[in-house]
Amino acid sequence: MKKDMSQYLDVFLEESKEHLESLNQKLLDWEKNPGDIAALNEIFRAAHTLKGMSSTMGFEDLADLTHHMENILSDLKEGLLETNPQVVDILFQCFDRLQLIIERIESNGSGKIDNSELLMILEGIKSGGLQMAAPTAGNGQDLKGEEILIPAHSNISSFEFNQYDMTVMREAASRNFSSIYIRLCVDPGCLMKSVRAFMVFKALEEDSEIIKSQPPASDLEEGNFEEEIELLVITASPIKELEKRVNAISEIKVREIKEIDLASLSPGNRTETNDDLLGDSQDAVKESKEMPKGHKVKQTVRVDIDRLDILMNLVGELVMHKGRLEQIGASSKIDELNETIEQIDRISGDLQSVVMKVRMVPVEQVFNRFPRMVRDLAKELNKEVDFLIEGKETELDRTVIDEIGDPLVHLLRNAVDHGIESPQDRLKRGKPQKATVILRARHEGNNVYIEVEDDGAGINIKRTLGKAVEKGILSTKEAEVMSPEEAIQILFNPGFSTTENITDVSGRGVGLDVVKTKMESLSGEIFVDSRPDQGTRFRIKLPLTLAIIQALMISVRDEIYAIPLGSVDETTMINNEDIKMVQNQEVIVLRGNVLPLFRLASLLEIPGEAAANEDEMYVVIVRKGERQIGLVVDTLIGQQEIVIKSLGKMLAGIPGIAGAIVAGDGFVRLIIDVATLF
Amino acid sequence: MDKMVNLPGEEELSGDDGIQVVAFRLGKEEYAVDILHVQEIVRLLSITRVPRSARHIEGVVNLRGNIVPIINLHRRFNIESAGEEEDKRIVVFHFDDFKAGIIVDEVSEVLALNSNNIEETDKVYSSMSSDFIKGIARVDNRLFLLLDLQKIIE
Numbered sequence: 003m004k005k006d007m008s009q010y011l012d013v014f015l016e017e018s019k020e021h022l023e024s025l026n027q028k029l030l031d032w033e034k035n036p037g038d039i040a041a042l043n044e045i046f047r048a049a050h051t052l053k054g055m056s057s058t059m060g061f062e063d064l065a066d067l068t069h070h071m072e073n074i075l076s077d078l079k080e081g082l083l084e085t086n087p088q089v090v091d092i093l094f095q096c097f098d099r100l101q102l103i104i105e106r107i108e109s110n111g112s113g114k115i116d117n118s119e120l121l122m123i124l125e126g127i128k129s130g131g132l133q134m135a136a137p138t139a140g141n142g143q144d145l146k147g148e149e150i151l152i153p154a155h156s157n158i159s160s161f162e163f164n165q166y167d168m169t170v171m172r173e174a175a176s177r178n179f180s181s182i183y184i185r186l187c188v189d190p191g192c193l194m195k196s197v198r199a200f201m202v203f204k205a206l207e208e209d210s211e212i213i214k215s216q217p218p219a220s221d222l223e224e225g226n227f228e229e230e231i232e233l234l235v236i237t238a239s240p241i242k243e244l245e246k247r248v249n250a251i252s253e254i255k256v257r258e259i260k261e262i263d264l265a266s267l268s269p270g271n272r273t274e275t276n277d278d279l280l281g282d283s284q285d286a287v288k289e290s291k292e293m294p295k296g297h298k299v300k301q302t303v304r305v306d307i308d309r310l311d312i313l314m315n316l317v318g319e320l321v322m323h324k325g326r327l328e329q330i331g332a333s334s335k336i337d338e339l340n341e342t343i344e345q346i347d348r349i350s351g352d353l354q355s356v357v358m359k360v361r362m363v364p365v366e367q368v369f370n371r372f373p374r375m376v377r378d379l380a381k382e383l384n385k386e387v388d389f390l391i392e393g394k395e396t397e398l399d400r401t402v403i404d405e406i407g408d409p410l411v412h413l414l415r416n417a418v419d420h421g422i423e424s425p426q427d428r429l430k431r432g433k434p435q436k437a438t439v440i441l442r443a444r445h446e447g448n449n450v451y452i453e454v455e456d457d458g459a460g461i462n463i464k465r466t467l468g469k470a471v472e473k474g475i476l477s478t479k480e481a482e483v484m485s486p487e488e489a490i491q492i493l494f495n496p497g498f499s500t501t502e503n504i505t506d507v508s509g510r511g512v513g514l515d516v517v518k519t520k521m522e523s524l525s526g527e528i529f530v531d532s533r534p535d536q537g538t539r540f541r542i543k544l545p546l547t548l549a550i551i552q553a554l555m556i557s558v559r560d561e562i563y564a565i566p567l568g569s570v571d572e573t574t575m576i577n578n579e580d581i582k583m584v585q586n587q588e589v590i591v592l593r594g595n596v597l598p599l600f601r602l603a604s605l606l607e608i609p610g611e612a613a614a615n616e617d618e619m620y621v622v623i624v625r626k627g628e629r630q631i632g633l634v635v636d637t638l639i640g641q642q643e644i645v646i647k648s649l650g651k652m653l654a655g656i657p658g659i660a661g662a663i664v665a666g667d668g669f670v671r672l673i674i675d676v677a678t679l680f
Numbered sequence: 681m682d683k684m685v686n687l688p689g690e691e692e693l694s695g696d697d698g699i700q701v702v703a704f705r706l707g708k709e710e711y712a713v714d715i716l717h718v719q720e721i722v723r724l725l726s727i728t729r730v731p732r733s734a735r736h737i738e739g740v741v742n743l744r745g746n747i748v749p750i751i752n753l754h755r756r757f758n759i760e761s762a763g764e765e766e767d768k769r770i771v772v773f774h775f776d777d778f779k780a781g782i783i784v785d786e787v788s789e790v791l792a793l794n795s796n797n798i799e800e801t802d803k804v805y806s807s808m809s810s811d812f813i814k815g816i817a818r819v820d821n822r823l824f825l826l827l828d829l830q831k832i833i834e
Binding site: 672 | 726728729730732741742748749778779
């Protein structure tokens with residue numbers, strides 16, 4: 003890597019990944035619909051940009067590979083080459099290689115890799131498909147690239163000179179300086195446009211003065227512009243000299259340079275120029291809109307995720323102290339204070355939701371890698387799959403997003419591998435030959451649901467139970483009385499599947515226990531619906547964020563605990579005689595359902611005497627997976643917003659404890675983790 | 681959050697290879713930890729019990745918004761607590777990125793030790809297993825057991 007470029011490495015990596023992602027997406031689109039010229043154009047653009055960026059950064063192998071890809075792509079575009087599965091596959095392979103190179107650059111800074119075999123294939127395809135017209139491979143290509151990326155422009159300046167500019171120019175003319183209009187373009191692949199712009203300014207300002215630029219200098223400094231820059235310069239140097247100087251800057255080309263004829267800029271002519279200018283810029287807008295179809299250009303700032311975490315922590319502290327203020331306010335009963343507290347409450351609420359939103363990222367980030375995976379898997383298994391993604395714009399907290407990728411891979415693999423049948427089987431059963439797998443994300447209240455649905459054979463309950471008995475998870479007797487719902491839960495039993503039988507498991511269950519554990523660690527839950535011959539649906543329920551949640555505060559003897567509201571179904575009060583014993587387990591009957599009843603005091607070995615009045619007691623009905631469980635507590639204190647803090651590594655992993663909070667009174671309270679409490 | 685210890689002035693620190701330690705009492709024995717690991721010394725705060733945790737974990741406290749686990753060495757090594765309740769303190773120390781506190785019966789002083797008053801551990805007899813002792817320091821007929829903090833948080 004060139005030395006001076008190292009500071010741009012992060013930007014380079016980040017942007018490369020974005021381009022790779024769009025390359026992947028568009029390749030898939032294009033494979034589905036080879037007539038999709040827009041997709042092809044996008045692929046071409048992504049490859050071209052990657053090429054530009056990588057050669058700027060000095061990653062020659064990367065640049066070389068993208069260059070060869072570009073050759074093929076442009077032939078495809080111009081119809082010199084037929085689209086066929088081989089070409090698509092080789093492009094996918096190239097994409098994989100690009101990804102590998104980027105990964106290597108990220109891990110050790112060097113993108114060196116031997117691509118000769120891919121390059122040979124690419125060359126082969128190109129020469130094979132180029133029988134009719136054969137320009138020399140490399141050069142001809144570059145020219146084509148240029149043509150596509152440089153849209154033709156008219157000669158009219160898009161400047162609008164105001165009174166001040168006119169005065170300056172006239173003044174300059176009177177002193178024998180000339181006013182010169184320069185239109186130049188920056189190579190679209192240029193990574194550091196702002197630097198280039200700066201260099202242009204520097205080169206010109208040696209002996210000239212730039213009195214106006216389009217886009218304005220502040221945008222130029224931030225690299226906030228398309229390829230073109232227009233400048234108005236006042237100088238004593240000859241035009242040729244300026245042109246030479248600017249052209250000497252790499253990645254910069256002068257498109258147009260001319261002396262401004264002040265006479266033609268008389269006020270009368272100005273309006274005309276403006277009209278022309280308007281028309282022209284509208285054309286340009288149309289043009290640029292057509293190129294990246296459907297992509298809205300948004301202004302964004304890249305922020306280090308650590309800083310967002312710090313911000314989130316601070317907001318957490320604020321929310322906590324607000325809670326404390328509220329307590330003080332409630333006890334002191336000063337109206338003015340309470341009004342202020344209400345204001346703070348509102349502001350901190352807004353602040354919290356803004357910070358939360360900032361940390362939200364669309365699930366698209368994770369979902370985008372799946373179409374390719376499903377495609378490859380289906381090909382490998384000789385299955386035909388239509389893979390649909392719904393709701394990829396659904397947003398989730400960054401911390402959650404980072405974790406859900408692997409579990410989803412498991413579920414999708416399961417769906418393709420075990421869920422759907424072979425095309426022949428499907429035809430036999432009167433189903434369409436092509437199976438459908440849907441990955442769906444949606445918002446509901448404070449949760450996000452992610453579903454993986456297939457229209458395959460459904461879970462074979464009989465076989466599942468058989469397997470469970472075989473593995474010694476169940477006795478034959480237990481298996482006989484088991485309901486289908488319970489049987490499905492066995493899939494999540496850690497003993498049910500082990501890695502060694504990934505290939506020979508014919509039912510489901512590969513790694514599902516891993517998926518379940520992961521979801522529980524994210525305070526999520528997983529559900530399964532399955533219908534024979536109609537398909538299976540895995541549903542994951544995830545909280546929007548893990549940092550600030552609503553909780554029910556309860557007390558048992560002298561201790562106070564928080565139960566996340568997400569796992570509380572309801573609270574109720576029962577009498578002693580409502581408690582029945584079934585197989586040595588206390589149960590209660592709630593609206594016809596029999597729920598096991600546990601006493602939090604004994605579960606958590608809480609010291610102290612039981613409350614005097616044992617006859618009536620509060621029960622919190624919590625939900626663990628699809629089961630409801632009653633938890634006996636002494637008092638319900640109320641609902642509260644809590645900021646989850648980790649207990650640190652010394653106390654990590656205690657079953658039943660999810661973390662701690664600092665309550666409004668300054669005491670530490672523990673958060674109960676329903677999933678691991680029992 | 682009152683700091684209980686007055687650090688000796690620079691002139692009192694003579695030895696070049698010496699260390700400064702915070703000395704405290706657990707039962708009748710005197711212990712010391714390297715001052716560089718000590719973040720602060722606080723009065724007993726209200727400690728929240730952590731159910732299902734190890735026996736020697738007394739609980740957690742809120743130290744200015746941070747959750748800090750508190751270790752009870754008395755319980756771990758069956759040391760009888762001695763002295764006034766009023767004198768008990770929590771010595772909060774940090775090791776790498778990790779923070780924890782130990783409950784002690786009394787914090788006595790800050791001492792400057794140099795390497796020739798520190799002896800090897802295998803000669804030491806104390807209530808604590810010698811694994812947790814890095815060495816022993818002899819100062820004016822008093823013995824100070826130097827705690828190995830890393831062992832304690834393991």
